Amino acid sequence: MRFTLRQLEIFVAVAQSGSASRAAERLALSQSATSTALAELEKAYSQMLFDRVGKTLRLNDTGQWLLARAAELLDRAQELEDSLSSQRAMGPLRLGASLTIGNYLATLFVADFLKRHEDSRVQLAVHNSSDIVAAVARFELDLGLVEGDIQHPDVVAEPWLRDELVVFAAPGHPLAGKKRLSRQEVLACDWILREPGSGTRSTVEHAFGGDRQHLRVRLELEHTEAIKRAVEAGLGLGCISRLALRDAFRRGSLVELAVQDLDLRRAFYLVRHRHKYISGGLATLIEHIRAFTGDATSTDDIALAPVL
Template sequence: MDQQLEVFIAVAEKKNFSRAAQELHMTQPAVSQYIQALEREVGTRLLERTNKYVKLNKAGEIVYDHAKEILGLYTKMQRLVDDLTNKTSGPLAIGASYTFGEYILPHILANMLEEYPLVNPTISIGNTRDIAEFVLKHQMDVGIVEGDFQHDKLVIEPLAEDKMFIVASPDHQLVKKKKATPQDLVKEKWIVREIGSGTRKAADNMFKSLKISPQNMMEFGSIQLIKESVEAGLGISLLSQWAIRKELAMGTLKIIEVDGLPFIRLFSIVTSSPYRTKALDTFLEFVREVSSNGGSLSQ
């Protein structure tokens, strides 16, 4: 059954029997046989076929979604059994929101792999909402997310505090003021992340705390793009201390001083099962080290 699901997922994602066969190192007739066997077992057709492509029908979408989760659980089960007799090793699927994933995670992994070279991590970067969904469906072993995140079906462990500052280009008028007021900030053009991002939620919470509702906002899907845009004078933004370290040191970004800031948010560890591989436990040990200094990330 697991082989049928693996073949089905490949066909669904490649939208083509030949490309799926090539990826799986199988013949096209063998791929077709697996799909037909799965459809007989499920009791209905799962794919709509044309001369140019295949695509999922409604039943296929249901099977695809659950097949990903089933194979994720099956793989985790195999790794847990292997862990009983083997050293810390094997695959580790990590999801992280942008700030943690791009600015903190690489340093953690470098330290871990120096000591445990047999661990094979794969990293996926996304917004907080998407990472949590992948962990819930067992398509990732662990997620590191931003903000005050809650979910009744996931295990959430607060990890560390993150300080966030309002930044602008060096020649921005508010940089030159000793203290900017909420009335100053509400008039500015804000560059923010998309809904679902931990950084966007932090910005929205900050607006509430300052009792302002900026009307001039642009949504960008990348922290790097936001930084480049702020540097170019396109607007101002609220960003993590970790995302702006180099720019502050180089002087290409400056902090706008405001009463009540920096804004403090949390990084949290998200998992979905009490059963953990040695590779995951080892990774979590290294991750927790970043919060060993009074619960704050230290540089």
């Protein structure tokens, strides 16, 4: 065999980081050792794996082909290492979640998972949906939990839960208290929305269809709590998951607006790379996530402790 697991580990790190120097830092190696290992791997098979563009290394077609298989082989090797070390094959699990899921659900089932599996370790990254999907596609995450429409050729998306966005306002807003609103009435208002690339923003724009160009977006924010505060301050209307608004509606600090002909339903998905090896630990985590939400088919069915 003309390659070593270490060479494959270095190759994957370079592919994910885009440079030998960043890969060396990630693996606690010298840059020369990293570059040498990569060069030896390419030389052993007379195959270039990267296109060199200045100091940047970009995967070519051969490198893309190898990345999926090398990542799978390293996952299997890690599982074997964990089993031999009596770690019950859990290993470090890399989980990613969109901001809505990460802030309101993921921390709950991850905490429960860690209590039930004391030898396990979980790294939880919380970013917008497009960033999570991209990280899964690069094998930087073992599993992602995202919302909205998933369009990536290398990613498999499995439906998990239904969710619904809600248009909302401060109690003192001129539209508050009206039983039914038209699109024209809400389009005439200022809006505070999530940033482009988030599943929430995509769902809002899809719901408005051709009218999306008329949305008066006054402020874009990356966090749902910040949007809630801005709406409470009277800066405009917001639209986020009903899951994130339960306590605000209960307290009366925010109110729901009913808008005609506006479908804000969406789905939450479990996403993984289509060539990702499902280790014993990852299979256990996926099973735990589904068991944690039980028979719930919608986020409305999940009981959450109220925030006072």
